Amino acid sequence: MIIHNIQLLAGLSDNKLRLRKGKDMAEFPAVANAFVLISGNKIADYGSMGSEEYSRYRATNNHQIVDAEWGTVLPSFCDSHTHLVYPASREIEYIDKIKGLSYEEIAKRGGGILNSAERMQHASEDELFEDAMQRLNEIIDFGTGAVEIKSGYGLTTESELKMLRVIRRLKETSPLIIKASFLGAHAVPLKYKKNQSAYVDLIIDEMIPKVAAEQLADFIDVFCDQGFFTVEETDRILEAGWKYGLRPKIHANELAKSGGIQIGVKHNALSVDHLEYTGEEEIAALSASQTMPTILPGAAFFLNMPYAPARQMIEAGLPVAMASDFNPGSSPSGNMQLILSMASILYRMLPEEGLNATTINSAYAMDIADQTASISRGKIANLMITKPIPSLAYLPYYYGSNKLSGIVLQGKYKKV
Numbered sequence: 447m448i449i450h451n452i453q454l455l456a457g458l459s460d461n462k463l464r465l466r467k468g469k470d471m472a473e474f475p476a477v478a479n480a481f482v483l484i485s486g487n488k489i490a491d492y493g494s495m496g497s498e499e500y501s502r503y504r505a506t507n508n509h510q511i512v513d514a515e516w517g518t519v520l521p522s523f524c525d526s527h528t529h530l531v532y533p534a535s536r537e538i539e540y541i542d543k544i545k546g547l548s549y550e551e552i553a554k555r556g557g558g559i560l561n562s563a564e565r566m567q568h569a570s571e572d573e574l575f576e577d578a579m580q581r582l583n584e585i586i587d588f589g590t591g592a593v594e595i596k597s598g599y600g601l602t603t604e605s606e607l608k609m610l611r612v613i614r615r616l617k618e619t620s621p622l623i624i625k626a627s628f629l630g631a632h633a634v635p636l637k638y639k640k641n642q643s644a645y646v647d648l649i650i651d652e653m654i655p656k657v658a659a660e661q662l663a664d665f666i667d668v669f670c671d672q673g674f675f676t677v678e679e680t681d682r683i684l685e686a687g688w689k690y691g692l693r694p695k696i697h698a699n700e701l702a703k704s705g706g707i708q709i710g711v712k713h714n715a716l717s718v719d720h721l722e723y724t725g726e727e728e729i730a731a732l733s734a735s736q737t738m739p740t741i742l743p744g745a746a747f748f749l750n751m752p753y754a755p756a757r758q759m760i761e762a763g764l765p766v767a768m769a770s771d772f773n774p775g776s777s778p779s780g781n782m783q784l785i786l787s788m789a790s791i792l793y794r795m796l797p798e799e800g801l802n803a804t805t806i807n808s809a810y811a812m813d814i815a816d817q818t819a820s821i822s823r824g825k826i827a828n829l830m831i832t833k834p835i836p837s838l839a840y841l842p843y844y845y846g847s848n849k850l851s852g853i854v855l856q857g858k859y860k861k862v
């Protein structure tokens with residue numbers, strides 16, 4: 447397949463690029479008047495329409511031709527943090543929030559995650575699958591090409607396994623690249639409220655071995671924060687996970703300077719996510735690590751929380767990734783174009799920095815940067831095609847609407 451009449455083909459890299467950090471985050475290399483050649487599900491070549499290669503490819507007649515109609519073509523978004531398998535929306539709590547209750551207060555009353563967990567016990571795998579599939583189709587049309595999905599609304603062994611089996615089915619059915627994280631430590635179920643350590647034991651002794659035996663998870667997650675799981679509990683859970691080869695990707699520092707970032711770094715987490723409460727010590731810990739700091743603008747925006755210090759992190763030379771956190775409690779949207787706008791509006795990131803945060807860096811945060819998320823020969827052809835736009839900056843600038851005319855997933859074109 448050839449995609450041609452591309453006004454700007456952006457997000458180019460050699461196929462060794464795994465992330466961009468510090469000053470390099472402002473780079474998002476591009477070529478104008480371009481084409482992309484796709485063979486099977488891979489990018490085979492790309493370049494200028496004035497090139498000899500382009501004429502040569504056009505001379506052979508057996509290509510499907512996609513006319514980009516002078517739109518811009520970029521790598522698809524990677525959404526490295528979502529909870530998009532869930533049993534029901536929670537807009538009633540949203541009213542409580544408008545009236546002034548905090549996320550923690552709602553959780554303490556048995557709302558929040560526990561509300562979803564209660565409903566999860568009664569949800570069937572088929573229902574969960576159908577609803578999640580609809581959400582996946584929605585985010586595909588906004589340009590997402592890869593997504594990480596967590597368990598964590600089960601909170602019993604059976605329900606956690608049920609959620610993970612649903613995610614496995616999504617992996618088998620959807621054209622998206624999908625990764626699964628086991629998040630048994632998302633909240634403490636009511637019946638363990640007075641004996642939190644017994645729930646941690648259950649996660650370690652029963653849940654992790656079963657999840658591993660069925661190979662249901664790629665990563666392990668813990669909500670390490672004030673009012674949820676302590677640093678010591680997180681330490682135990684992550685150690686237990688590593689015994690089964692589960693690399694951590696954890697929730698940290700959303701509600702307080704909880705030590706979550708440091709404990710994530712100690713266990714060589716692939717990413718630490720949220721980071722609203724991040725100071726110099728946390729930045730220093732991240733600087734000496736392979737861990738991707740991941741900011742979730744949707745949650746901070748939706749919950750009216752302080753914004754993570756993205757500029758300070760970038761100025762300290764760190765990479766930053768951004769993801770949607772798509773979930774029914776703190777961020778009921780998986781629209782990564784909106785996340786890109788928030789990167790500039792709320793975090794003062796340049797359009798190029800936002801694009802790196804939502805493509806190559808978020809791909810790193812789900813361990814797929816070697817396969818996708820940049821325009822590189824040999825990488826999976828997951829791309830978005832925009833309507834004609836005046837420049838890259840227009841993408842975050844013109845916020846709230848879908849700027850895409852088409853997408854390519856695994857080398858297959860679809861109109862949006």
Ligand code: NIG
Pocket residue numbers: 529558559562669697700745771773774775776777
């Ligand atoms: O990432 N912070 C913890 N967990 C989710 C919220 C899940 C929920 O409220 O249902 C988050 O924001």
Ligand code: FE
Pocket residue numbers: 527528529697771773
């Ligand atoms: Fe989350």
